[in-house]
Amino acid sequence: MKIAIGYKVIEGPWGGGNRFVGALSNALMTAGHSVVHDLNDADIDVILIIDPRTRIPNIPFGAGGILRYLAFRNPRAVVVHRINECDERKNTRGVNFRLRLANYAADHTVFVGSWLKDLAVWRKGDGHGSSVILNGADPAVFNANGSQSWNGTEPLKLVTHHWGGNWMKGFDIYQKLDRMMGDPAWAGKIEFTYIGNVPKGFVFENARLLAPMDAEHLASELRSHHVYVTGSINEPGGNHQNEGALCGLPLLYRNSGCMPEYCDGFGLMFDGPNDFEPALSRMIHEYETWRARVAAYPCTTERTVQSYLTLIQTLHHDRDKLVQSRHIWRNPIAFLLNQFPF
Structure with missing residues (x-):
């Protein structure tokens, strides 16, 4: 044909x-x-x-x-x-x-x-x-080879990446994470990296901001983290969560758009900023369980x-x-x- x-x-x-x-x-x-x-x-x-x-x-x-x-x-x-x-x-x-x-x-x-x-x-x-x-996502590039499981004592490293810098990609959640890193209750317990573009004028105070990366470099960076978070609102059918999961990262995902369909069974869901912290706390306590489950992530x-x-x-x-x-x-x-x- x-x-x-x-x-x-x-x-x-x-x-x-x-x-x-x-x-x-x-x-x-x-x-x-x-x-x-x-x-x-x-x-x-x-x-x-x-x-x-x-x-x-x-x-x-x-x-x-x-x-x-x-x-x-x-x-x-x-x-x-x-x-x-x-x-x-x-x-x-x-x-x-x-x-x-x-x-x-x-x-x-x-x-x-x-x-x-x-x-x-x-x-x-x-x-x-x-x-x-x-x-x-392509498992030849996005895979868990070399990915390190969280040891439970070092800071839990969270990461996300988006090409588009629209606020609805989840910046209410990413901003909350950024502020949590400066909160004495969370300081030293978590780290957050954002890869990609951000809304005009948006500035992180505590999180790492990295420029968009090609696939190989992106996969390597994702594997250096422990949990993948996506706060995207009304995402039609994103691929970012697929890339994170295939790199061995359990998912923290928003109850919006396609995310429940893609992520169910491979991480924990939250509705928005108000219930994000409880979801993160639960992920910390259940990390090993979700780390094991995400190895079977099917969206390839x-x-x-x-x-x-x-x-x-x-x-x-x-x-x-x-x-x-x-x-x-x-x-x-x-x-x-x-x-x-x-």
Whole structure:
């Protein structure tokens, strides 16, 4: 098969979506398929929408180009829309509308977290199929080799990392941790490292702040800690907690967005700043239990890409039925609106 992926990988430290596309492309080519990142060929079998916002430099095509391709060049291509974003993530406006509009071109929708299916990010009423495929991290890079278990006497080292510096990535929690380090009740008992970008004007007083890192350096830094914490609010389907867990770090995670689905059974949950300290105290007392459990963390790249390979093969096998039920001109206004770049 020939698969067109609407995303160009950027070298260097970037977001989890960048690593996902690289891993999926490699898996597809290893399986004998051809991968392209444009719609120039007339024999494309499957088209994958990663992000509908074509004004972003590494997004080579969007729903408008796909619809023209289906209507005027190759109606037999199957379109898969991966939804990994929402307005709820950063308190934005317009993202859900753009996702829902682009979803008009899809024959099948993949969600990176089950909670997204309940949001107005897709055209559920159109009746096309959907799946939930969780993100995964690469265990060849993110693994516990060399990771040291907490000895119970030294300070417990907590860490998190985010490419995006939006406040909703959990900075109410990270700020609380920073202040706890200066509190006599916690001073000397915990340490906290933040890796990545922070909101404009935000300053840590006690925590370590490190710049974004490429995968190898990031994994090495994660392994030098004991517990991974994520305070992210309305995270669609994050990969940061996967990378931390695969490096052998038990998880302290917020009861929000995708986190319960990804983290349940591999750490302790909290609701927000008010109950974070009790969760941390419990982690300190139960550390060895969670350290042992996280060794079985399942969200790996292999599992994710295999799920996509299986889905793509199934959709390709059923494409005659999908094409017959598509009705690409069913809503001319939606077709037309998709022609405008976002």
